[in-house]
Amino acid sequence: MFDARAFILTMQAERVHVQIDGNDLMLSGNRSAIAAHLPEIRAHKAELIACLTQAANDEPTPPPLATASRAEVEAWMDAAGETDPETRREILTSYGFDPGFRYPDSGRRACRQCANLEADGGCRAARRGQIPNASRHYTWPAGIDALHRCIAYRPGLDDHNPMTPRSTTP
Numbered sequence: 001m002f003d004a005r006a007f008i009l010t011m012q013a014e015r016v017h018v019q020i021d022g023n024d025l026m027l028s029g030n031r032s033a034i035a036a037h038l039p040e041i042r043a044h045k046a047e048l049i050a051c052l053t054q055a056a057n058d059e060p061t062p063p064p065l066a067t068a069s070r071a072e073v074e075a076w077m078d079a080a081g082e083t084d085p086e087t088r089r090e091i092l093t094s095y096g097f098d099p100g101f102r103y104p105d106s107g108r109r110a111c112r113q114c115a116n117l118e119a120d121g122g123c124r125a126a127r128r129g130q131i132p133n134a135s136r137h138y139t140w141p142a143g144i145d146a147l148h149r150c151i152a153y154r155p156g157l158d159d160h161n162p163m164t165p166r167s168t169t170p
Helices: 004-013 031-043 045-057 070-080 085-094
Strands: 016-021 024-029
Touching: 004 016, 004 031, 004 045, 016 031, 016 045, 024 031, 024 045, 031 045, 070 085
Parallel strands: none
Antiparallel strands: 016 024
16 A cells, blocks of 8 residues: 655655645655656655645644643644734643743843944944953854843843833933
């Protein structure tokens, strides 16, 4: 008995991308693997199309209730296309999560949020000598999206935390 799902997985393992376009199979990738499997593909075209059509119509399976993390539940809701805030709140509550919970502010910020970030990724404060023991060509080693505490941090336009208000001169 031909197992279309297993055959598709075999093709994917051989770096062949299999998809449907109406009643046609579209194959791309490893040409030698496609050529080797072409007789079998032609013989079982209808089964392959049926398998791919069913997979496209299946809804994502929700994560197990007892072991799911909040991130898994949110990823499942995103994959399922669930955008209604009330429904999302009900689903999170049914999994035992508090939908209103937010992690407390740790005081760490990314360089991207700082008003001292230059367009070239360098630090304006370091260039002015305001960060002790730092080179004037300083950039945060982990990248501008890594969270850390910096002595020269100035809230940028995208930092909406009330604990770090932008200073304005009267």
